[in-house]
């Protein structure tokens with residue numbers, strides 16, 4: 001038998017994952033089609049209960065996307081026009097965009113350059129009489145340093161939202177799971193997340209019964225009972241089809257996470273063994289946390305040249321994210337300038353994501369590592 005030579009590695013290979021679970025997925029999708037019950041309903045309810053258990057919260061509520069999870073969370077916490085919400089300068093756009101969508105003002109904070117997460121020490125100086133909440137992001141699948149964030153929030157009576165879109169199953173110290181530490185946790189089931197649906201989807205988690213009830217109303221236009229509205233919500237509902245697929249995938253999530261961790265360990269070891277650590281810094285997994293590696297992020301010398309070099313060798317790679325929030329055109333009226341968040345800006349200029357998905361083979365990882373050697377040596 002001939003061994004085919006590897007000549008490309010995608011950043012993510014969803015077909016490879018699907019081929020391992022096709023037989024489990026097809027019957028549940030067929031079941032939803034036969035039932036013709038598409039919005040919320042028993043499939044969504046059952047999946048919500050499992051996610052709540054998985055995230056160590058009392059409640060979970062399926063919503064239409066991770067972005068909508070953030071928006072409904074801010075609405076449930078009564079964030080109003082003119083309120084300020086503190087968050088990181090460095091994340092996926094939705095983290096900051098959701099704040100602006102409610103006509104509240106995002107207030108940015110620089111990152112810890114080692115973890116890429118918000119630097120808790122820089123939060124307190126940004127608090128004003130208008131500050132109402134903090135959105136902490138668990139970027140790339142590693143928890144933000146939550147204890148000092150929760151302490152400063154408590155001291156100033158601020159609400160805390162966790163943007164756990166990249167962090168389902170992520171743990172902070174003492175096994176505390178992402179989505180269980182703040183007032184509300186926000187998750188995304190976008191296909192490229194560790195638990196990805198067959199389309200858009202999301203979840204909010206909380207252990208506060210009153211908040212859960214309010215989130216439930218807001219998800220369906222604020223109606224309670226049906227057709228009676230004390231508040232204005234929206235259509236933030238999750239499809240039964242997505243819940244059915246995600247419920248099957250949840251059974252595999254811990255194995256997939258273990259696969260990602262194993263792949264990360266191999267890159268870490270090989271980058272050191274091949275002497276590539278002279279030019280490349282591997283991601284720092286904080287001792288005692290559980291990093292689920294939604295992304296494996298390197299800090300590289302001559303990043304842009306390297307990116308082009310590996311793209312030419314058909315290696316999937318992406319910059320998460322090339323522009324910090326202070327430098328986004330749509331936030332120009334917030335009054336920030338380039339240079340305001342030097343650590344986030346440096347990360348935006350130096351980092352690179354490489355393939356880390358669980359189905360990745362050793363041979364594929366070696367192909368990536370060989371390309372690094374060819375570039376730097």
Ligand SMILES: *Cc1c(COP(=O)(O)O)cnc(C)c1O
Pocket residue numbers: 065066067068091092094095137163165166187188189190200201202
């Ligand atoms: C993906 C993501 C979101 C948005 O989730 P969608 O489901 O795509 O709307 C929000 N925040 C972060 C950090 C994300 O990675």
